[in-house]
Amino acid sequence: xxxxxxxxxxxxxxxxxxxxxxxxxxxxxxxFFDVPWAMPKMAIKRGSxxxxxxxxxxxxxxxxxxxSIHYSSSLAYASIHxxxxxxxxxxxxxxxxxxxxxxxxxxxxxxxxxTASKSKKNxxxxxxxxxxKALALMKVGSKLTIPKRQFIGWHxxxxxxxxxxxxxxxxxxxxxxxxxLEKLSTGFK
Numbered sequence: 001x002x003x004x005x006x007x008x009x010x011x012x013x014x015x016x017x018x019x020x021x022x023x024x025x026x027x028x029x030x031x032f033f034d035v036p037w038a039m040p041k042m043a044i045k046r047g048s049x050x051x052x053x054x055x056x057x058x059x060x061x062x063x064x065x066x067x068s069i070h071y072s073s074s075l076a077y078a079s080i081h082x083x084x085x086x087x088x089x090x091x092x093x094x095x096x097x098x099x100x101x102x103x104x105x106x107x108x109x110x111x112x113x114x115t116a117s118k119s120k121k122n123x124x125x126x127x128x129x130x131x132x133k134a135l136a137l138m139k140v141g142s143k144l145t146i147p148k149r150q151f152i153g154w155h156x157x158x159x160x161x162x163x164x165x166x167x168x169x170x171x172x173x174x175x176x177x178x179x180x181l182e183k184l185s186t187g188f189k
Contacts, residue, residue: 021163
């Protein structure tokens with residue numbers, strides 16, 4: 001007879017693999033399936049939004065527990081990006097913003113006469129440095145709105161994946177049941 005507990009474990013395991021791949025692809029799409037991520041007001045030219053270092057993408061973990069699948073990240077900023085929200089600027093944040101400003105502005109190359117060259121890289125770094133400086137100049141206690149850039153959660157595509165995984169596992173279960181019934185019927189002849 002078919003083992004329904006094994007069926008459920010297989011569904012959850014297959015679904016965890018399928019959804020983990022889909023959620024990971026959101027970083028490549030720069031969107032939550034078909035919903036593009038909000039761009040920052042001052043676009044940073046280097047790297048991809050939420051994918052500059054790959055730390056957030058690689059921090060996403062999943063596990064099957066009883067009858068459910070759980071997704072989590074060890075990074076403190078994962079949930080604010082996934083759900084959006086408002087942060088209050090703190091002294092450590094200002095320190096980080098200044099450090100990023102100095103890092104990006106220090107990478108700007110200059111000509112022999114000391115003026116910044118007008119290369120594409122310098123223009124991008126100059127825009128990024130301006131972005132960090134604007135953040136660094138915010139007063140402690142100011143509110144900083146982080147737009148929702150969801151990469152994990154419910155979407156119609158998740159429902160489609162669930163249906164497909166269940167249908168495939170049901171087909172396997174039906175084949176197992178059919179084989180078992182054929183074995184039983186040959187025993188009665």
